[in-house]
Amino acid sequence: MNLNETISVEEKSQITKAYRELLKESDSLREKDDVQQVRKALDLLLEDKGQLSRNGAGELYVLESLEVSLIITREIGLGRTAIICALLYHPVLEKSISVEEVKQHFGEQVAGITGGLVKVAELYAKNTSIRNENFRKLLLTFAEDIRVVLIIIADRLRTMRALKLYSAEDQQRISGEVGFLYAPMAHRLGLYAIKSEMEDLVMKFSNQKMYQYIARKLNETKRAREKYIAAFIEPLKKELESQGLQFEIKGRTKTIHSIWNKIKKQDTEFEHVFDLFAIRVILDSELRNEKAECWQVYSVVTDKYQPNPSRMRDWISVPKSNGYESLHTTVLGPDKKWVEVQIRTHRMNEVAEKGLAAHWKYKGGKGEKGMDEWLSNVRDILENPELNAVDFIDDFRLNLYDKEVFVFTPKGDLRRLKKGATILDFAFEIHSEVGKKCVGGKIDNKNVPIKHQLKNGDHVEIHTSNNQEPKQDWLNIVVTSKAKSKLKQALREMQYKEAELGRELLVRRLKNWKYELNDQLLNQLVKFFGYKNIHDFMRAIAMEQIDMARIKDFILDIEKKEIAEEEQEERSAVNFVASEDELPSDDVLMIDQSLTNVDFTLAKCCNPIFGDEIFGFVASMGGIKIHRLTCPNAKDMQTRFGYRIVKAQWTNVKGNSYQATLKVTGVDDIGVVTNISQYISKELKVKIRSMSIDSNEGVFEGNFTIYVDNTQVLNLLIKKIKTIKGVYTVSRVGVI
Known part of the structure; x- marks a missing residue:
């Protein structure tokens, strides 16, 4: 390694140590080629002089990249591809090496993930707020490949560990972001160790006094706690050994953040929080014997200590959606204190610590399917233009911490939904068309309405009718993100069809009365009947909320006024x-x-x-x-x-400019209107006098008043605007 003279002796030592540790970890990779590829990426990293520049905390980027790579391999359990991407994404970001060069050296997959990481970094460079619509792009990048998510989580964890080096302002911004999004995301992916450390570090910087108070209290009670744990474990250890089980058993103090949550939830003092620790039994079992031996341990524990039936959790028979498997029970230990006991195998424990990524080491593991389902759900939600980024993140975070309910289809397929899910949620979970036509369901041969809440173990059959249509108040019945997203989309499609039907009815009726519909008359009608926009007015006609006789009376009144004005003009x-x-x-x-x-x-x-x-x-x-x-x-x-x-x-009027107004409709998406105005003024050099935009149900309608020399220029402009992505129609105002 060639290190620049401008760095300190201590930094050289840190880089060398991290470099050796990563190579040591690489030796454990499965193929010889894996190690060679990681070494190749390391050499490219260290050849890049830009890596000797520093981040916001004054740390060398090369050290940051090495430490992120160590987290990826040690604490998440990813292999060659993710390590190479973590090492190279900063050189790619700094354009020291191109994505195309990465593709040539390491293949398309590494280039794709590295490109995703660069997109994330570029969004951060723009100070993208979590509460900004651009954050949807960041999340869509996450959803492209699970390793993008995991590498960014590793990067955020490494930043949190070095957060004391940052300014006070950056500490608050970064810890707030990690607490709001990345700790919940780690939880969702089953990275419990990382999630717990993130939450503790967030609290350390955002609620420093309480963090220090609980840490001090834990330290003061440490000796008494260790004594109690030893007394609790001793009889269990003897019995488990006598039954020939291979295991390790230990006590684990709960995190400061989780203790603080208990203090808040129970509205009590630290001294009155009794479950400050949990006992964990980890079995050395073969895959085929895992479940039986876990239940064997459960039997020993509940024989020795009285269990609390309401606190028993079986995540072995039905694992959590993030792959978590374990048996939990709470028993009454010495001195009448309740103690939580967790029972799992080494495989289950590794999955619990390293999350879904750990399943890649176990062929046939249950977690990879769950991960694919989660990513698919993220993509479906994010690609729905009805939902904004803030709504998604809020719902995403809520779904993580809420309990789940497990129900069965008539064929016996298991479905997992958010607690509180209804028959209607289940119908949309099956298929959006089933959801739209749902009229109720049947549970255990008993008919139930669409708002009936599901319970664990229910066998659910959905009833549908071709005459059923989605209703607006259904949004108050569904609770899952998927159902809400699909329902809003269906309602928007219905409203669009209603508006089109209303327009057809109005045009037909006016034709019978010997009138034609034009923009001037339409705007007068919308204003007279008190509707916000044309869309709502047309829907009201379709739903027979407006009496056609009133429309005719209104038109006749306009005619009478115009005739009176014209007669006055003729007299004068x-x-x-x-x-x-x-x-x-x-x-x-x-x-x-x-x-x-x-x-x-x-x-x-x-x-x-x-x-x-x-x-x-x-x-x-x-x-x-x-x-x-x-x-x-x-x-x-x-x-x-x-x-x-x-x-x-x-005749000859060269040099004159004339005013014209264009009506443009299109998808109500960020950037579309900006693209249109920039195209008019910059690309075609046409002056814009004014513009007005109205938005409703995902569609915008805008009027652009411009100055042009002639109709040839205007027609070219209309043609060009129609090619802009997201534009539906372009028409000139005042033409029939």
């Missing part, structure tokens, strides 16, 4: 006739920027621009207004005031 128009000098001899008004003998203006109702087919309308107060032939008011003007119509056409 005194002998206004355009002279022959003012108009061309062929009775066609030529619109030209040099035209000075005729007072004309462009009508605001349709905003004509150069290239549109146009006509002139003689205004009652003098002058001529220029309208498009496709103006929403054109038909009415031509029918009622044909004698005031003047033919018109464009």
Whole structure:
């Protein structure tokens, strides 16, 4: 190893030690090629002079990378691929080595995971807040490969261990983030040792006084506690040895964080918290004998000490979703104190300490399937645009700590759901179509409603009906993330269909009344009936919440007002006739920027621009207004005031800019509107006068008022905007 002279002797020693320890761990990898590949990654790391730069705590990046790699292999149990990724992701981030080079040296899988780690680091560089929608991208990156999650957890653990080197501000930010997301994530993956250490370290920096108080109390009571544990274990040890079992038995003091939770939950003082420790029996059993020998130990424990039946937990017959297997019981020990006893094998203990990753060492283990299911669920939820990042994280964290309920399908398949789950949750767990058509269920040959809460061991059959449709109030019945996500999606699709049906009904009815629907009339109707947007108005029509007779009365009232206004204009128009000098001899008004003998203006109702087919309308107060032939008011003007119509056409008007308004609809996703506005102003060099955006049920509707030279530019702009990802429709306002 060649180390730069700018680093201290102590740092050189730390790097050398970590380097040797990692190589030692690498020697235990399964294949000879594994060790060679790890050494190759180490050499690339140490050749990169950028690794001798320092992180926010002033530590060398090379040391950080080595220590993260040690956590990955020692405490999580991952192998070559994850170690190489942890060593190389910072050089890739600093562009000392490209992802393509990583792919050439180590293959596509290593390059993919390293690329995922770089994405995470880049999001952190942007100070991405957990309560920012961009955090969804971070979580989606996590969901690409489980090793991305595990490496980031190792990185966060290593940072927490060195947190005292950071500033007070960084300590609060990092510990808050770890407590909010990464400790729960470690728990979800079964990394109990890491989860517990993270929680303790978070408390150490976020609740320092209470942390120090409990630590001091534990130290003061240590001798008495050890004496009690020895007395409790002695008779059990003798009996287990007499039965020929191979085991180790020890007492384990609970973490400071868990003791603090008990103090809060029981609303008591430290002295009154009796279950400060747990006894753990770890058996050396063959896989085929594991369950039988665990129950054998359980029998010995409950023979010696009186058990509390309500505190018995069997996670051997039905393991937790994160792969955790163990028997737990609470018994009455000496001095009438309740003591928790955990019974498991060495394999189960390794899974409990290292989580789902430990299952990779045991072929046929139950954890890998559970991990795949969890990742699949994360992807489904995150890819649903209805759910924002904050909702997901909050629900994700709640699901971790809530108990689970185990129920069976009619065929006997076991399904695991969140405690409090209902028949409707179970229906959506089976399939979204089953959930949408669910009308109830049957448990033990007894019919139950959709809101019936499930209990452990229930055999559940779902009843459906083709006439059933999802209801808004179902959101108050379901509790699982999957059911909520699928239900919201179904409701949004229904509402969209209702709005389309409402539009069809309105267009058909107006046609019967000899009217046509245009934007002006539609906006007037929405405003008159008091709806927030067009979508809600159309749904109300479809659901017969608006009387069509009221719509007709409203239109007739508008007509009466317009007729009265026009009659007033006619009475006030005194002998206004355009002279022959003012108009061309062929009775066609030529619109030209040099035209000075005729007072004309462009009508605001349709905003004509150069290239549109146009006509002139003689205004009652003098002058001529220029309208498009496709103006929403054109038909009415031509029918009622044909004698005031003047033919018109464009001539040389180069250099002029005209105002036009585009209506754009699309998916209501972060960045879409920004992409549109940037494309208009930067790519096409078109000036934006104003824009307004309305959003509803995952769809946005925006009006962009712009300045263009002619219709050719406008049509090109419309065509280009339609190609932007997330855009549904683009249309010009004021066209029929």
